[in-house]
Structures are given as structure tokens and as C-alpha cells.
Amino acid sequence: MMNDLSPAWPIRHDRLPYEAKLDVREIAQIDLVVMHCTELPDLAMAREYGERVLYPAGTGNSGHYYIDRDGSVHCYVGPNFVAHHTRGYNLRAIGIELVNTGRYPDWYHSEHQNMNEPYTDMQVQAASALLLQLKTFLPNLQLIAGHEDLDTAEVDASNNPSCRVRRKCDPGPHFPWPRILSETGLTRLLPEAMA
Template sequence: MPTLPPHATDAPLPYVERLEPRPLAQVDLVVVHCTELPDLATAREYGERVLYPSGTGNSGHYYIDRDGSVVRYVPEDRIAHHVRGHNPRAVGIELVNRGRWPHWLDSRHQAMDEPYPEAQVRALVALLRALAATLPALRFIAGHEDLDREQVPATDDPALLVPRKRDPGPLFPWERVLAEVPLRRLPL
């Protein structure tokens, strides 16, 4: 199992051993998400839900709470289910942020207006630096919204289309984060 960054705690999901293993040399991407849930406890509940025949569910590798605490749910040498089409090469980092919760796909509730607290951004930068120092191929970073651009019918009016994913959203401080870490945005 990869070494845990010094400022993180380990809390593996119950099904972590069922997730497909991978060589760390294939990890070249970090995907930044926000949980779009009210708190870390709810995010944990969602992460523990078994959704696939393999006995696994959807989860990022790391979760960063609003106070800057960092928890690893899935070690980097396992493929977590966090972004369609990129999981084998990516580490998923989830920032606790309510996003569009609880009306994710309602056309009237698409604003993502919760700012990311300073402690959370500092913890993210520290985690990204630690990952870049320990994962030999890590070069790129992207937001979930960069990689999943699917539009889906709105729950309040199926004639309207809304983004399936918008995270980390318009208030995420991309410029600051990119200035402080040795990663660059994934060319799309």
C-alpha cells in the first residue's frame, strides 16, 4: 500500500480490497471533485454504497473536509470509481462542498455558491505536492467538469438539459492551486 501523506488519516472503504489494483506508474492525473453533499459523514455513507456486481461503489481516493482534515478512503494503488473513462490513470480528490445538493439536476438549482475555505485549499495544495513527490508519472490535474461534459434532462423539466457534473465548480481557485503545485491542467 502506498505511503500515507503525513497530514492524512487512513479510513479504507469496506470494499477497498475488491477494487482493481494498478501500478502506481500509470497514475498521471489527479481529478478534483466536490462531494455535492452537506458533510463528510454523508460523503462516507455514499462512498460505502455498493453499486456494482464487483461489490464496490463510487468514491474518490482522498476526501478533504472544510477544516482541512484529509482522509484516504482508497489507496492510490487501487482504481476508485470517481470519473468515467479516466479511473485507471487518475487519483480522485473530493472536497467537501454542498455544490448543488440536494437538487443536483434541478434546472433552478444549478448555482454552486459555497466557497472553498482557506484551510481546505491549503490542505489540497499540501496533498497535491505530496502526491506529486510520490507518484512518478503524476503530471496533470483536471476538474470533474472538464472530463464529464454530458448534459442530462433536468429533474424539474425533462425538456431542459443540465450538466451531469459541475464540480469543482466556478468558485474553485484554479489559478492559485496551479501556481502552488507541480502539475498542469490536462489538455482537452
């Protein structure tokens, strides 16, 4: 567990090519962190997906920070920019992605919905340390949620259109919520709390 005397966790700045095209926001607008998993096999593929241009402004979908299995933290988008990572929450949220296979490569196959890969201890340590660091310069940061908490939409299963599956299931059942909440002092934002 990181405390006030622990050194800052190193962050590698690997900004996406389109970062400057993203909307800029005031740091005071940020009160939420959304935890994700990449649902891809490695950081290189996550980077490739992040670099894809999907919008007319020349931007794509990406979190702000990516945590690889070895605990290395990579900043793809600075916190003062609005990244596209969680529908309806981007303006107020930081997105943190942990490299994890999730349901890859059959995300929407009805028989492939289990997320079996555990997070590494180094990833969890890095996530906790990063969250504590973010709290030091984001004055209104108090809340944390999983992508699965905020995006509860369902889609047709890829193998059976009569069956529905969750669009987003991350960070999934292996994410250590009790530990993260205890170590960071953040409050989990759940759908029933948003009514």
C-alpha cells in the same frame, strides 16, 4: 504555500470496506488528479455515499482522498487501487473530493445549478499540500483536471425533461485554479487539449 521544508500534511486512513475488491494498478500508471466536490452537506454523508455498493464486484463510487472544511484529509481508497470517480479516467487518475454542498439536494433541477459555497482556506491549503505529497511518490503525476472538465455530459433536468443540465459541475466556480496550479506545478488538462 507549502515548500520543500514544510512538514507533510497529515492524512487519516479511513479505508472503505470494499477497497480490497477494487482493481489494483501500478503507481506508474497515474499521471492525473481529478478534483471533485462532494455536492453533499458533510463528510459523514460523503462517507455514506462512498460505502454504497453499486457494482457486481461489491464496490461503489468514491474518490481516493476527501478534504473536509477544516482541512482534514481522509484516505478512503489507497492510490494503488482504481477508484470509481470519473468515467473514462479511473485507471490513470487519483480522485480528490472536497466537502462542499454544490447543488445539493437538487443536483439536476434547472433552477438550482449555482454552486454558491466557497471552499475554506484550510481546504485549499490541504489540497495544495496533498497534491505536492502525491507528486513525491507518483513519478508520472503531471496533470490535474476538474470533474467538470472531463465529464461534460448533460441530463434531463429533474423538474423539466425538456431542459438539459450538466451532469457534473464540480469542483465548480469557487475552486481556486490559479492558486492550485501555481503552488503545485501541475498542468490543467482541458477538453480542447485532449483532441
